[in-house]
Amino acid sequence: MEARQRRALRRLRGELAEQLRLEVPLQYLYQEGVVSRSLLEELEAEPVAARRNLKLLDYLPGRGPRAFAAFVHSLRDEAPWLSRRLEEEEAREDEDDEPPADDVLSTISDHVLNGVPTDKQLNHLSGQMGTEWEQVVMDLGLRSSDIYRCKMNHQYNVQAQILASFIVWKQRLGKQATVRNLCTSLTSADVDPTVIKDAFQ
Known part of the structure; x- marks a missing residue:
């Protein structure tokens, strides 16, 4: 995952933790190979929604270059407003302003x-x-x-x-x-x- 995508996730962390409903997006992320079977089971067993959401958000940055796009796509039907917010946050990043x-x-x-x-x-x-x-x-x-x-x-x-x-x-x-x-x-x-x-x- 690119630095700008990690920053977008971090800036929206509170909003995502509060508003995400993971049932459908989680199955899509598993199908796309972004989420492992063991994490899927761990998240499904977590009874507190906010904790479940935070665990996924902590996990995503380490899941390779496709993770952000797959996550955004997984939200398009269930939470289109969150999908748009993530795309906007990523787009407004200007990596030229970031020191190497x-x-x-x-x-x-x-x-x-x-x-x-x-x-x-x-x-x-x-x-x-x-x-x-x-x-x-x-x-x-x-x-x-x-x-x-x-x-x-x-x-x-x-x-x-x-x-x-x-x-x-x-x-x-x-x-x-x-x-x-x-x-x-x-x-x-x-x-x-x-x-x-x-x-x-």
Whole structure:
């Protein structure tokens, strides 16, 4: 999924979580190979609609270049207004205004880059990330068992899982857990550069 599409999903996250009715769109996404059988069953078993919607929104960015278009198409009959909103959000993006990932570090001061990220910064970052977060924290040195523990401790809140993982990293590395190291891992995982800028400027 392209960066502009991830940003469109993120900006409409609250609206989608509140208004989505996934029964028909979910079957279409499964048919198109965007949603796996295991996720389909997991989502169908989730009794709270908002949680079900958020799980799907967290999952979609990691499902390849066709995921956004398939998601938009899946909404055309059941929720045409949401389909239009997503298309409009994607269309209004101008990627020329976005700094290349390599240039993001140059937009953040050395003072910030060499410091340890605050819990507030990490919390803000956690709320903006998608499925790439596991790749990021693995790159930072967390083990699979650490990630599993964070997931189990916050089973119904992905943002809390991400934040908990960052806190483990920060506690484990102390002063070596710098913003610079975190930004390097974020750019390696192809996190949207605007997400990085927003968190640390």
